[in-house]
Amino acid sequence: PNYFTLFSLTPSYSIDLFALSTRYKELQTECHPDKHTNSSAEEQEKAATKSALLNKAYRCLRDPYCRAKTLLQCAGQDPTVSSVENEFLMEMMDFNDEVEMCEDLASLQVIREANETGLSNLFDEFDRYFSEGHTDIAANRLTKCKFLLQTRERIDQREDFLTVL
Numbered sequence: 001p002n003y004f005t006l007f008s009l010t011p012s013y014s015i016d017l018f019a020l021s022t023r024y025k026e027l028q029t030e031c032h033p034d035k036h037t038n039s040s041a042e043e044q045e046k047a048a049t050k051s052a053l054l055n056k057a058y059r060c061l062r063d064p065y066c067r068a069k070t071l072l073q074c075a076g077q078d079p080t081v082s083s084v085e086n087e088f089l090m091e092m093m094d095f096n097d098e099v100e101m102c103e104d105l106a107s108l109q110v111i112r113e114a115n116e117t118g119l120s121n122l123f124d125e126f127d128r129y130f131s132e133g134h135t136d137i138a139a140n141r142l143t144k145c146k147f148l149l150q151t152r153e154r155i156d157q158r159e160d161f162l163t164v165l
Contacts, residue, residue, distance in 0.1 A: 001053065001057070002074055003057035003060055003061055003070055004061070004070075004074070006027075006053070006054070006057050007020055007023045007024065007027070007057065007058075007061065008023060009023075009061075011071055011074050012071075012131070013064075013067060013068055013071060013126060013127040013130055014127055015061065015067070020058070020061055020062065024054060024058045027054050028051060028054055028055075031047045031050040031051050031054065032047070032051055033047050033048045033051055035047070064123050064145075065142070065145055065146070065149060068123070068126050068138075068142050068145070069142060071130055071138075072135060072138065072139055072142065075130075075135050076135075077135040077136070077138075077139050078139075079139055079142055079143075081139070082136070082139040082140045082142070082143040083140075083143070084140065084143055084144055084147070088144060088147075092147050092148075092151065095111075095114075095115070095151060096151055096154060098111055099111055099151065099154045099155055099158050100154070102158055102162070103162075104162065105159065105162055105163070108155060108158055108159055108162060111155060112152075112155050112159075115148055115151050115152055115155060116152075118148055119145060119148040119149070119152070122141050122142075122144050122145045122148065123141075123145060125138075125141045126138050126141040126142055126145065129141060
């Protein structure tokens, strides 16, 4: 199902998260299983299924990566089939080495800020290219975002390690 349609939203990377939240609450109020305790077993099952779908769709649309991936799928572009330049891969390897070799939280924070800035820029580029109809370039930017999201996880792990020391 198209998650955007489920919430009566126009498919777009830049969505109004407040409007999404408001619509989610309205829809959940209508179909929440607790509201159907006196309904037939079939109606209760339908309500529970719709509620679960709304939860999944809401979580996805609130997450920038999942929202972008969903947009590509709606446009008929496979979001998992995009290669990146070797230069980018080498930069990511070097960047991840910096994370692993980082010995203090202050330095790690500088790395985190650089990663978050890069991620924000890539999501902005995704939005621009997708809006212009360049889904292949948008898919490339999303693939790069995935690398930076993985680096975010490595930074979090390194922070946990350094905090324990």
